[in-house]
Amino acid sequence: MKTIALRPGEPERDFGQLVTWFSYLEDEPTSEAGLKEEFEQKRERIFQKVAEDKQGELLGFYWAVRNRSDFERADIYLFVRPGQRGQGIGRRLYEDLEQAAREAQVKKLRGNARDTCPEFRVFAERCGFNELRHQFAMELNLDTFDDRPYDEVIAKLQGEGFQFTSMETLGDTEEAQRKLFLLNDVGVVTTLGQDGGHAWDS
Known part of the structure; x- marks a missing residue:
């Protein structure tokens, strides 16, 4: 096993690198400022370490x-730099994570394994994880999307009392934000394949 040391990640020292890895794991850009802000907001609920x-x-x-x-x-989240894998670093990180979870009285751990990284799935299964659900994401290009085929359906729904609007039309008021929050929350809770958690429950 490669000689490594584990220590808590420091915002000013380490988050510049961590944000690159988070962007890969989440498959979307993450900013260093955003990561620092999230860390400060959730510090009491976060336990984390880096390997060096x-x-x-x-x-x-x-x-x-x-x-x-x-x-x-x-x-x-657990990540080992490509080129450094297969040397026991991931196992060392996970064992420390597991110990930290026990000390925090956490009994359930959940993570994501991307299809583009099959070795992580293998690693997770070796650590005792089982697949809870399989998800995929799709993107809609609004610049080229033709919504005309839906005109008839929209007109029918409007006739039944449904309202189609936007935050721009409603105005960015507290009442409008609350309605959007409620809509998002109901959507998450009732989405097939989800576990019934709320949009804010993270």
């Missing part, structure tokens, strides 16, 4: 966030 070699180079990290309403559950 003798020269102080970051090799990987884990990051766990205790669920807001289910304190026995935490959502986790």
